[in-house]
Amino acid sequence: MLTGFIKARFKRPLHFIPALKLVWQSSPNWTLARIGLVIIQGILPLFSIYMTKLIVDQVTISLALSNRAAALNDIVPLLVVAACLTISTTLFASLSDLVTIAHAQRVTDYMQGIIHSKSISADLEYYENAQYYDALQRAQQEAPYRPPRILDRLALAGQSSISLLAMLGLLLALHWGIVGILFVAAIPTVLVRMKFAGVMYHWKRRRTQLERQAMYLGWLQTSDLFAKEIRLFNLGEHFRQRYAQLRELIYKEKVGIVSKRSFAFFGAQVIAGLFVFAIFIYMVQQTLAGVLKLGDLVLYYQALQKGQNSLRGLLRSLSGLYEDNLFLANLYEFLDIESKVLEPERPQPFPETLATGVVFNNVSFQYATTKRKAIHNVSLKLQPGQVIALVGENGSGKTTLIKLLCRLYDPTEGSITIDGIDLKSFSKLELKSHISVIFQDYAKYHFTARDNIQLGNIERPADDRRIRSAAQLSGADRVIQSLPQGYDTVLGKMFDQGEELSIGQWQKIALARAFLRDSQVIVLDEPTSAMDPKAEYEVFQQFRELIQDQSAILISHRLSTVKMADYIYVMSQGHMIEEGNHHTLMNLNGVYASMFETQAQNYR
Numbered sequence: 001m002l003t004g005f006i007k008a009r010f011k012r013p014l015h016f017i018p019a020l021k022l023v024w025q026s027s028p029n030w031t032l033a034r035i036g037l038v039i040i041q042g043i044l045p046l047f048s049i050y051m052t053k054l055i056v057d058q059v060t061i062s063l064a065l066s067n068r069a070a071a072l073n074d075i076v077p078l079l080v081v082a083a084c085l086t087i088s089t090t091l092f093a094s095l096s097d098l099v100t101i102a103h104a105q106r107v108t109d110y111m112q113g114i115i116h117s118k119s120i121s122a123d124l125e126y127y128e129n130a131q132y133y134d135a136l137q138r139a140q141q142e143a144p145y146r147p148p149r150i151l152d153r154l155a156l157a158g159q160s161s162i163s164l165l166a167m168l169g170l171l172l173a174l175h176w177g178i179v180g181i182l183f184v185a186a187i188p189t190v191l192v193r194m195k196f197a198g199v200m201y202h203w204k205r206r207r208t209q210l211e212r213q214a215m216y217l218g219w220l221q222t223s224d225l226f227a228k229e230i231r232l233f234n235l236g237e238h239f240r241q242r243y244a245q246l247r248e249l250i251y252k253e254k255v256g257i258v259s260k261r262s263f264a265f266f267g268a269q270v271i272a273g274l275f276v277f278a279i280f281i282y283m284v285q286q287t288l289a290g291v292l293k294l295g296d297l298v299l300y301y302q303a304l305q306k307g308q309n310s311l312r313g314l315l316r317s318l319s320g321l322y323e324d325n326l327f328l329a330n331l332y333e334f335l336d337i338e339s340k341v342l343e344p345e346r347p348q349p350f351p352e353t354l355a356t357g358v359v360f361n362n363v364s365f366q367y368a369t370t371k372r373k374a375i376h377n378v379s380l381k382l383q384p385g386q387v388i389a390l391v392g393e394n395g396s397g398k399t400t401l402i403k404l405l406c407r408l409y410d411p412t413e414g415s416i417t418i419d420g421i422d423l424k425s426f427s428k429l430e431l432k433s434h435i436s437v438i439f440q441d442y443a444k445y446h447f448t449a450r451d452n453i454q455l456g457n458i459e460r461p462a463d464d465r466r467i468r469s470a471a472q473l474s475g476a477d478r479v480i481q482s483l484p485q486g487y488d489t490v491l492g493k494m495f496d497q498g499e500e501l502s503i504g505q506w507q508k509i510a511l512a513r514a515f516l517r518d519s520q521v522i523v524l525d526e527p528t529s530a531m532d533p534k535a536e537y538e539v540f541q542q543f544r545e546l547i548q549d550q551s552a553i554l555i556s557h558r559l560s561t562v563k564m565a566d567y568i569y570v571m572s573q574g575h576m577i578e579e580g581n582h583h584t585l586m587n588l589n590g591v592y593a594s595m596f597e598t599q600a601q602n603y604r
């Protein structure tokens with residue numbers, strides 16, 4: 001049974017080597033310094049013990065001499081060396097403190113960087129998946145400290161092995177059985193450690209989602225996004241209690257495991273203590289029998305204690321390495337996440353200017369997390385220089401079509417082509433640089449107004465003239481001019497002197513970002529929903545005049561705006577149900593005409 005337990009535990013893949021590589025890459029110099037210090041700190045105690053032995057022996061000899069004052073001369077140099085060793089030990093301990101902190105900081109930042117790179121390159125699909133968030137949370141918990149801890153543990157294992165070997169050498173001279181007893185005594189502690197490392201690992205994995213729920217409730221109570229509603233609906237206390245209940249559950253389970261572990265440890269340590277005590281009795285017996293001198297007893301006793309400590313340290317490091325290996329699986333589970341939206345092996349160049357435009361050929365799509373299709377067999381065309389509009393009730397699939405066009409996902413069936421070339425044949429980066437999209441849940445960056453717009457085209461150096469004309473086109477320029485520092489005003493309230501904007505004003509800024517991009521296709525997914533009708537009308541009038549060479553897809557629930565498009569597609573429950581220009585669709589007297597009439601009546 002025992003061998004089964006151990007075998008099962010050592011079958012796991014080893015994550016040490018890649019983890020150590022990460023540690024090394026994060027900072028070679030600090031890594032070397034740390035290794036050097038560990039070795040020095042491992043060797044110094046050996047010299048200290050040896051000096052103690054020399055001093056005790058010298059004192060014993062001196063006690064037998066008549067001229068004890070002269071004997072002091074022989075002892076003083078030994079005391080000086082011992083003092084120097086003590087000072088060096090303290091010095092290296094302080095240095096070790098410095099190196100450990102500096103190195104840990106470097107590794108933490110480096111690992112965060114790696115996690116951030118992975119997060120930004122992961123498919124959007126992962127962001128709609130709870131398991132991804134669990135994996136991210138676990139990786140974020142483990143990444144900053146596990147890899148450097150492996151280095152520490154290996155170094156400590158090395159350090160402990162050096163002093164253990166020296167101590168065992170000494171103890172072997174006394175009796176070989178002592179060495180065997182020391183090892184046997186340590187076995188129960190190792191088994192307890194390994195068992196509880198596994199228990200803790202599985203518990204943490206099971207509980208990740210609960211931890212995230214608690215974090216979410218904490219965020220609800222502290223984020224500005226919910227501050228208004230929490231106050232108006234008086235939800236604060238309710239969320240606080242839900243948070244407290246979750247934390248209480250986590251606390252009870254954790255303390256339950258830790259108490260069992262503490263009792264098990266206690267038992268294992270008592271067994272180890274009894275064995276060592278038996279060895280000590282044997283040593284005293286040997287001294288009383290005159291086999292050992294007093295200096296020998298001190299030496300062996302110290303060797304026994306240090307040997308036991310070193311063995312304990314070695315086994316703690318080894319079982320710690322076992323635990324780290326378990327938990328590093330969490331980090332690699334996240335880092336090994338693969339993209340499903342693949343890059344082509346040989347990317348095709350994106351057309352300089354569109355010749356035939358964008359075509360959706362019988363496209364269907366199903367989100368991985370749902371059972372039904374969001375898009376059913378949809379076909380549409382966007383010709384160069386054309387503005388088309390997508391309309392339809394909420395959830396009819398308009399945004400999903402745009403996500404497919406940007407390759408945030410790939411269609412489940414059918415294909416999308418640009419000038420006859422499948423989207424999958426373009427490099428993802430190049431494709432995105434030719435399509436400018438502003439989604440309804442656009443981002444609000446708490447940076448300056450200029451930065452907010454410039455982020456639309458960071459490939460180009462900032463150009464105030466272009467930024468201003470994009471802002472003029474979206475109507476943001478007038479908003480920005482009224483801010484205290486104009487384009488240098490920080491937006492949002494997160495930082496000092498930040499200026500909060502209204503939702504419609506934020507939308508104008510986001511729209512300017514889309515206009516700044518040099519793209520052949522512009523997609524505006526309800527970008528003007530929060531603007532007043534006059535502002536929306538103006539934006540589209542100007543937009544129509546200005547985008548002579550560009551093609552545009554417009555999604556809007558305001559049919560007075562949609563009317564301006566060259567061609568209109570009407571969607572319902574993932575199907576394309578009507579298409580044509582405004583007049584054709586009105587004459588058709590179908591869904592579009594009825595939607596238009598309903599809206600028009602409200603304005604009469």
Ligand SMILES: Nc1ncnc2c1ncn2[C@@H]1O[C@H](COP(=O)(O)OP(=O)(O)OP(=O)(O)O)[C@@H](O)[C@H]1O
Pocket residue numbers: 128367369370374392393394395396397398399400401
């Ligand atoms: N990430 C997602 N995972 C699973 N299902 C999704 C996801 N996003 C959207 N859906 C589903 O796909 C369908 C189409 O959604 P989509 O966002 O494309 O609609 P829409 O026409 O843009 O709606 P709206 O007018 O409200 O913006 C809806 O049934 C929605 O529930």
